[in-house]
Amino acid sequence: xxxxxxxxxxxxxxxxxxxxxxxxxxxxxxxxxxxxxxxxxxxxxxxxxxxxxxxxxxxxxxxxxxxxxxxxxxxxxxxxxxxxxxxxxxxxxxxxxxxxxxxxxxxxxxxxxxxxxxxxxxxxxxxxxxxxxxxxxxxxxxxxxxxxxxxxxxxxxxxxxxxxxxxxxxxxxxxxxxxxxxxxxxxxxxxxxxxxxxxxxxxxxxxxxxxxxxxxxxxxxxxxxxxxxxxxxxxxxxxxxxxxxxxxxxxxxxxxxxxxxxxxxxxxxxxxxxxxxxxxxxxxxxxxxxxxxxxxxxxxxxxxxxxxxxxxxxxxxxxxxxxxxxxxxxxxxxxxxxxxxxxxxxxxxxxxxxxxxxxxxxxxxxxxxxxxxxxxxxxxxxxxxxxxxxxxxxxxxxxxxxxxxxxxx
Amino acid sequence: xxxxxxxxxxxxxxxxxxxxxxxxxxxxxxxxxxxxxxxxxxxxxxxxxxxxxxxxxxxxxxxxxxxxxxxxxxxxxxxxxxxxxxxxxxxxxxxxxxxxxxxxxxxxxxxxxxxxxxxxxxxxxxxxxxxxxxxxxxxxxxxxxxxxxxxxxxxxxxxxxxxxxxxxxxxxxxxxxxxxxxxxxxxxxxxxxxxxxxxxxxxxxxxxxxxxxxxxxxxxxxxxxxxxxxxxxxxxxxxxxxxxxxxxxxxxxxxxxxxxxxxxxxxxxxxxxxxxxxxxxxxxxxxxxxxxxxxxxxxxxxxxxxxxxxxxxxxxxxxxxxxxxxxxxxxxxxxxxxxxxxxxxxxxxxxxxxxxxxxxxxxxxxxxxxxxxxxxxxxxxxxxxxxxxxxxxxxxxxxxxxxxxxxxxxxxxxxxxxxxxxxxxxxxxxxxxxxxxxxxxxxxxxxxxxxxxxxxxxxxxxxxxxxxxxxxxxxxxxxxxxxxxxxxxxxxxxxxxxxxxxxxxxxxxxxxxxxxxxxxxxxxxxxxxxxxxxxxxxxxxxxxxxxxxxxxxxxxxxxxxxxxxxxxxxxxxxxxxxxxxxxxxxx
Numbered sequence: 001x002x003x004x005x006x007x008x009x010x011x012x013x014x015x016x017x018x019x020x021x022x023x024x025x026x027x028x029x030x031x032x033x034x035x036x037x038x039x040x041x042x043x044x045x046x047x048x049x050x051x052x053x054x055x056x057x058x059x060x061x062x063x064x065x066x067x068x069x070x071x072x073x074x075x076x077x078x079x080x081x082x083x084x085x086x087x088x089x090x091x092x093x094x095x096x097x098x099x100x101x102x103x104x105x106x107x108x109x110x111x112x113x114x115x116x117x118x119x120x121x122x123x124x125x126x127x128x129x130x131x132x133x134x135x136x137x138x139x140x141x142x143x144x145x146x147x148x149x150x151x152x153x154x155x156x157x158x159x160x161x162x163x164x165x166x167x168x169x170x171x172x173x174x175x176x177x178x179x180x181x182x183x184x185x186x187x188x189x190x191x192x193x194x195x196x197x198x199x200x201x202x203x204x205x206x207x208x209x210x211x212x213x214x215x216x217x218x219x220x221x222x223x224x225x226x227x228x229x230x231x232x233x234x235x236x237x238x239x240x241x242x243x244x245x246x247x248x249x250x251x252x253x254x255x256x257x258x259x260x261x262x263x264x265x266x267x268x269x270x271x272x273x274x275x276x277x278x279x280x281x282x283x284x285x286x287x288x289x290x291x292x293x294x295x296x297x298x299x300x301x302x303x304x305x306x307x308x309x310x311x312x313x314x315x316x317x318x319x320x321x322x323x324x325x326x327x328x329x330x331x332x333x334x335x336x337x338x339x340x341x342x343x344x345x346x347x348x349x350x351x352x353x354x355x356x357x358x359x360x361x362x363x364x365x366x367x368x369x370x371x372x373x374x375x376x377x378x379x380x381x382x383x384x385x386x387x388x389x390x391x392x393x394x395x396x397x398x399x400x401x402x403x404x405x406x407x408x409x
Numbered sequence: 410x411x412x413x414x415x416x417x418x419x420x421x422x423x424x425x426x427x428x429x430x431x432x433x434x435x436x437x438x439x440x441x442x443x444x445x446x447x448x449x450x451x452x453x454x455x456x457x458x459x460x461x462x463x464x465x466x467x468x469x470x471x472x473x474x475x476x477x478x479x480x481x482x483x484x485x486x487x488x489x490x491x492x493x494x495x496x497x498x499x500x501x502x503x504x505x506x507x508x509x510x511x512x513x514x515x516x517x518x519x520x521x522x523x524x525x526x527x528x529x530x531x532x533x534x535x536x537x538x539x540x541x542x543x544x545x546x547x548x549x550x551x552x553x554x555x556x557x558x559x560x561x562x563x564x565x566x567x568x569x570x571x572x573x574x575x576x577x578x579x580x581x582x583x584x585x586x587x588x589x590x591x592x593x594x595x596x597x598x599x600x601x602x603x604x605x606x607x608x609x610x611x612x613x614x615x616x617x618x619x620x621x622x623x624x625x626x627x628x629x630x631x632x633x634x635x636x637x638x639x640x641x642x643x644x645x646x647x648x649x650x651x652x653x654x655x656x657x658x659x660x661x662x663x664x665x666x667x668x669x670x671x672x673x674x675x676x677x678x679x680x681x682x683x684x685x686x687x688x689x690x691x692x693x694x695x696x697x698x699x700x701x702x703x704x705x706x707x708x709x710x711x712x713x714x715x716x717x718x719x720x721x722x723x724x725x726x727x728x729x730x731x732x733x734x735x736x737x738x739x740x741x742x743x744x745x746x747x748x749x750x751x752x753x754x755x756x757x758x759x760x761x762x763x764x765x766x767x768x769x770x771x772x773x774x775x776x777x778x779x780x781x782x783x784x785x786x787x788x789x790x791x792x793x794x795x796x797x798x799x800x801x802x803x804x805x806x807x808x809x810x811x812x813x814x815x816x817x818x819x820x821x822x823x824x825x826x827x828x829x830x831x832x833x834x835x836x837x838x839x840x841x842x843x844x845x846x847x848x849x850x851x852x853x854x855x856x857x858x859x860x861x862x863x864x865x866x867x868x869x870x871x872x873x874x875x876x877x878x879x880x881x882x883x884x885x886x887x888x889x890x891x892x893x894x895x896x897x898x899x900x901x902x903x904x905x906x907x908x909x910x911x912x913x914x915x916x917x918x919x920x921x922x923x924x925x926x927x928x929x930x931x932x933x934x935x936x937x938x939x940x941x942x943x944x945x946x947x948x949x950x951x952x953x954x955x956x957x958x959x960x961x962x963x964x965x966x967x968x969x970x971x972x973x974x975x976x977x978x979x980x981x982x983x984x985x986x987x988x989x990x991x992x993x994x995x996x
């Protein structure tokens with residue numbers, strides 16, 4: 001039997017979703033098939049330094065006291081010299097010896113980006129890995145960065161004839177300059193219609209629900225925009241959907257090259273808009289810090305209804321069709337989650353956003369799919385797909401998605 | 410090696426013989442480090458002010474007792490060594506001295522461990538500590554020499570026999586050794602000298618510190634003049650940190666803004682902020698200026714000349730330093746002079762300054778004043794017509810000229826309404842439109858330790874007002890209890906009272922005690938001995954519906970609250986005094 005492939009799961013990151021990413025990363029490590037793979041944790045701390053060590057695999061150890069003398073926590077660097085020339089991809093670490101420092105290479109075979117939000121899910125990490133010719137799982141830079149920009153995603157969806165809400169994008173005014181309220185109102189009415197309020201304001205480029213605000217009047221809108229501009233140079237304004245219900249679905253490409261969809265979930269939320277706190281803290285009565293108290297399951301523990309009964313066959317088909325179409329047009333990969341908005345009174349459904357690295361890789365949606373697959377199978381398929389896509393990019397014509405016979409080890 | 414010392418045997422010149430001496434010295438040094446660090450911590454809290462530190466020593470009786478007592482016993486045993494009854498005990502002498510040192514080390518590190526405001530190891534602390542250790546070691550060397558010279562040898566002794574069976578009297582030889590006694594006496598001196606050695610080190614370093622300060626200031630001035638940010642200066646007896654926080658938040662929505670962090674408001678502090686934190690992209694620089702006496706703000710204004718100034722309040726805080734409100738006002742209004750020199754505006758919270766005092770000052774220093782306060786008032790350019798406090802924070806209706814504006818901020822407390830409007834008015838004076846000011850205010854973060862409200866999903870609502878130390882803030886915090894309590898919950902107050910109120914100490918505490926009874930269901934008083942009028946007023950006004958408990962330490966009161974509070978309760982932590990005022994220092 002072939003040697004085990006070493007899988008470097010990269011999590012944490014310089015993102016507001018840092019903590020959730022730790023959970024996703026650790027879950028993926030636990031899900032790996034121990035016969036085929038050996039997982040190594042690679043943690044990016046909130047300042048951007050990279051670490052490895054077995055301390056990282058225990059949820060209870062977070063938040064980490066990096067400064068303290070944790071013997072097995074070592075700083076590592078990703079070697080960016082193209083791995084093709086040097087053989088296997090590797091991290092380097094400095095080891096202290098009697099005669100000063102010695103550089104040691106820590107080889108691996110494939111990276112698994114599990115960093116949510118900025119500096120990870122937005123395609124920057126994928127781009128970095130592509131640049132270094134390192135195989136990795138999930139979306140390539142194109143799909144990852146396209147879906148990070150909410151306005152761009154919607155334009156792509158609209159071009160494909162998919163249902164999306166109208167939107168208006170506002171750029172951040174330059175320093176010591178301010179939003180012209182009247183001009184904004186005029187523009188908005190033109191874009192979204194005369195009965196404007198309430199509207200939803202979001203930063204264009206952030207994942208999750210951070211910085212999302214509902215505005216019922218102009219004051220709210222200005223406050224929401226100013227808040228969004230603290231996080232992003234662009235904000236997007238959309239009409240507020242009355243009787244809002246959200247539906248999420250995951251999509252992936254199987255080993256035969258066919259796009260599959262998972263079970264549909266309806267996240268439970270008591271408030272009319274799901275903000276960050278609700279998304280990640282909701283559903284847990286304790287509401288205590290997420291990482292310290294086990295056995296938190298991150299997104300997997302969010303209260304939800306799987307396969308909601310109220311969905312009609314048409315609605316179900318619309319959601320699945322939209323998800324597959326988006327997956328295809330944006331050239332996505334890995335296990336991605338597509339979120340939909342629904343007016344439960346009229347039954348209308350719109351694409352809301354795409355998460356290319358969803359919390360917990362949305363494994364719970366796959367476990368509940370019509371043809372259920374386990375997280376172990378999912379992780380295996382993501383890895384095989386990752387090898388294939390990276391090999392294809394490097395010009396290996398035999399390695400295409402769906403023809404992954406090279407990797408039957 | 411022995412020739413080196415000019416003696417046949419090293420142990421001959423060292424007291425107690427070589428090995429015992431070195432063990433002893435090691436422990437003495439350890440003691441010197443541990444005790445030195447402890448006093449250094451308090452010296453830092455007293456802002457390296459020799460006189461304040463001496464006063465602190467006297468007030469807290471912070472001299473060593475336990476180790477000194479043990480050494481005293483050692484002296485007694487040693488001095489009376491010729492008595493037969495005590496002769497056997499002389500063997501205990503050296504262990505006893507060692508025990509005293511270990512005890513001293515233990516009490517020192519315990520004090521450090523229990524401290525709420527730990528020693529911050531700055532370059533200055535390192536310098537003072539190094540010189541202190543030098544002095545301590547020099548003293549030790551001197552003590553060793555004296556100890557080495559201690560008389561020892563043998564003496565003849567005449568014993569008069571009591572039974573006549575033997576010879577009538579007997580001459581015997583007995584050894585005597587005063588080394589241990591000398592060592593113990595000198596050690597007591599050294600132990601008691603520790604705080605004074607720190608002061609001596611500080612005095613020795615004074616000229617160097619002055620030069621270092623000047624160098625830093627020059628560096629800061631150069632950087633400031635190169636970057637030229639717009640300086641907004643804030644001063645006032647209270648409310649300045651909150652106002653700074655709010656204004657900084659508002660302005661940051663206009664352009665990159667830097668504000669002096671925490672309570673930094675001295676020349677050294679501001680110098681450091683300029684050197685370490687000021688960046689070329691900062692357009693606004695909000696500087697908190699502390700009035701530590703007449704002339705101190707004028708001096709700060711030469712370092713960072715302000716274009717806009719805020720005076721938050723002229724009040725009773727730091728009364729001990731100024732003696733009269735007139736003096737406080739004079740010190741703060743130095744800011745007005747500096748701002749007018751650069752053609753700027755001074756924004757004053759008129760509600761927090763006595764009208765006569767304000768008028769007097771405005772006549773003496775003439776310029777562009779923008780008064781803010783509760784209306785109607787012809788003097789005030791921006792008037793608060795009305796405000797409400799709900800679970801979501803403050804909603805404030807103001808009128809500015811012809812405009813009526815509603816400000817909303819997730820902050821709490823009557824006095825915070827004034828601070829919010831003051832900050833908003835200043836942002837307006839700097840050219841920000843009201844819509845942007847309103848928008849920014851919606852997302853103001855809680856101000857740490859200043860009526861900061863946290864609403865955990867599973868636990869009581871917490872109002873953290875630990876840094877407040879004035880009666881106005883105390884009152885405002887009490888009112889928040891009523892607003893933030895959930896139905897069926899209890900209002901819990903934890904407080905050690907206030908400090909630096911001068912002659913008003915008793916009166917203010919009596920007033921607040923009576924008021925607390927109206928706004929709280931449970932009152933946990935920390936160190937009640939310090940505020941007798943507070944507890945008296947509580948007991949006097951309590952009709953039996955309020956439970957009152959006394960605690961010696963903050964931590965035990967907090968533990969009680971932690972164990973007994975329910976999710977519906979609201980807990981107010983009102984003023985959490987720094988070490989100087991609460992902890993009893995016992996060595």
